Amino acid sequence: MTKKILAVDDSRTMRGLLEQALRSAGFDVELAEDGIDGLDKLGPANPDLVITDINMPRLDGFGVIEEIRKQDRYRALPILVLTTESGSDLKDRARRAGATGWVVKPFDEAKLVAAISRIVA
Numbered sequence: 419m420t421k422k423i424l425a426v427d428d429s430r431t432m433r434g435l436l437e438q439a440l441r442s443a444g445f446d447v448e449l450a451e452d453g454i455d456g457l458d459k460l461g462p463a464n465p466d467l468v469i470t471d472i473n474m475p476r477l478d479g480f481g482v483i484e485e486i487r488k489q490d491r492y493r494a495l496p497i498l499v500l501t502t503e504s505g506s507d508l509k510d511r512a513r514r515a516g517a518t519g520w521v522v523k524p525f526d527e528a529k530l531v532a533a534i535s536r537i538v539a
Contacts, residue, residue, distance in 0.1 A: 422446040424465040426456035430458040433434050443531040453477025457485055466538045471502040480515050487516035496537045
């Protein structure tokens, strides 16, 4: 069965890069343009993994993670942070909020796909 990924990023370019990389690796991809859009699409998409940026308008990635974790249905859903940020304090905050992993942009397509495959095996 094809694994579904919900990718949340306010950058149209980044959404395009993620979609291309993930689809070519055989994943089904749903895209969201910010945190609110991502939460709106979460239920209908029913993803196996969420990838979220941190710095976004309307609702940032920390808010996305926290809102997802509040829902019993998604307590075990893997959430991967994909951001330009690399500070250990931000990584710790994301981990405390419930993030599964952290990848720094720009991402290496093969490494991202390998990380996803390990998480959603």
